[in-house]
Amino acid sequence: MRLFRTAALSALLLATAVPALPAQAATLNVSTAAQLKTALTNAKAGDTIKLADGTYSGNFKTTVSGSSSAPITLTGSSKAVLTASGGYGLHLNGASYWQVQGITVTGGQKGIMIDSATRVTIDGVTVHGLDMEGVHFRNSSSYGTIRNSTIYDTGNDGRGMGEGVYVGSAGGTSDKSDHVQILDNTIGPDVGGEAVDLKEGTTGGRVAGNSFDGRGLTGANYDDSWVDVKGNNYVIENNTGKNTTNNGYETHTQQSGWGCGTVFRNNHSDLTDATGPGRYAFNITNYNASSCKVTIDSSNTITGGRSLTNPGIPVG
Template structure:
């Protein structure tokens, strides 16, 4: 960690000139992602998708403002393809405390410059000595009140309220944060806030603590992330292990790192730097590198004297660290590996070690155990788990395959059997399950849970579930019962064969979920018992689903149902093109569509004339229009 910096040379802030015309909004970091927020342990965009921001930190503005100007910022945005600019404003060391108005205006200018280029602007309250942020609490309140008031309507502003706390307990930092967050929230209620961890933002390691101090006593605030700093030549396994343990427990952002020692100088350790960056990509943890200047130290990306000119594009003016960092900001596609596995131990190791773009290929055979991953792929480089139907995950209880916070995965071809549930997707986005076979389970076959969004299950076969007999063996289960906090939205269920012997509905769409599609599936209800009200192929309790072009046969009562389990839910479903065979149904309804909650003004459900039925009593229960 940078603990002190020699003032050295330096120049006053230069006036920033207007930038060229902005790039198209959809081709810029802010244009692609909009207002950010914290979702679970991730930083997410306005579509609730995890994003990994990459960019640069300025050096101290009191020394190197001449390195942050029109030409350099244009290069950062357009040549380096950065997402974020960290604006490093020192509090002491000839910084903010010497002239609050001057430095506030300087930060305001840099926020505007980042905004012109549609970069995210990370405002860094760069306190170092004293290390206790409470020593500067009054100054911090004044500064962030002014910054938040001016920029509260921007989508690109992020607030870092304590750079590298040191010589202070985590409890002291937490107390400071809980006083600062309301100050910012009073002006900007939806801005993301960062706070440094103890031990120079090392999760406590440099001060003899650990990440458990934070995990067990988090800041009482939402939309907040914790920061971690590392310098690869100094901070190796102990620090990496702390980061690894914390990554699935608390929201993290690496606001400062270098490829050298903690002084920002010395030789580059690109091996450990790569190890860190690979891990950060796998977890979708964003980062900014120290630093965007021409300081004499090896950690400054530009060669000395560069900032006196206006040539910042390309690599000729970069030090070795600058070349390496620029490449890692620009190159968003990780090297990919195909890992062949043939044993349960190998599979577990591969699920733990996978990186974006990797493929795990299962040989035919039986893999006994419970298999779990917490690693993310990326939108451009998803992780693939693939095998034939003869590659069988055989669980003896629990979940056969658990994607726990693991976004951007493709699961193809394999068979999952035994255990309580087949495939469980928790707090993940863009998981696609394609061509799998799931059977022989006590409860559900496939479950999208804990706000798992944009999931897909397609071309798969699910049967023989719910063997504990409680009517809780749905084929595909989306969301959670008993509330509306589980926002497992936009899940698609496409072209699957579900049944027979599914001990619940083929598909159960829970309250709190919305916007999904169930299309082209085949349902066989043999095995429905009516336990736990399971007497149809699909039960819709969420909102705004499209149910189309499915076929169903063998039900105890109805084909498709809607219910309001929570006020305002179970509405907006469109049913069209479905074929229902109710032959043999013995229940009291025997409707293709049993719409229990229809209200023309407050809870509309659409039954299209393209739906057809054979057997049974009627297409819909009485009073439901068919259009």
């Protein structure tokens, strides 16, 4: 009896001491649109979807997430082109912990849409030829990053819109697409709306090291600057801009208590060709030293234009 109990106990300890092994991460080599759709549906944490050069026609969507230690990667060269005829080129819908690298997205309504997803990184992509926005972080998609990417030729539906990078949603403050970083990108020319639009309800992001070319700004719907900040506590630094219909950077209060706390530093604005009535590097429409402070650091510079800031805004 004692030997039986010892053997049973040993078997139990062995069974509980060896956990099930996690699924092995895979590299999924893709060369057709059908294969890509299947890979986006079935990807697991840690997987890499590798696109061969070529054209992938359709709308591509995923709803699966990676993890903080094992993100899912979608990668290819700029010759791997997702081409849509409407809708979104690539839609990460609730799909957190993704890395999208190198590919081109063109055609359709919007290029890359990130909805309700955290820690999505867009790196080295090209986005162009769209009816509306290039890249949109929406529905509380927090801690996202777009970097080293090129966005141009957006807003082609004739409505005078089409931002390069759009963060949040207009008309309320429930979209908490917070802490989004927009780093070292080239945005423009022929971007119909602002290069970057930071909506009310969003907070704590950073826009740094970008090159903005506003040639093609329509001026419609107040789209008359490179960056429009309606969220709170952003840092806008080390950017360069040229060609704008009016101003370089603007802040606005669309909802009470928003559009405040932004710090602008070491940005260079070339307003040589600006034609609007403002022609300020920084048009701060909502400054209040106690309730809505905006900081314009003396490291910012301007060429041409009317003045570094609109009257009454301190610089220091």
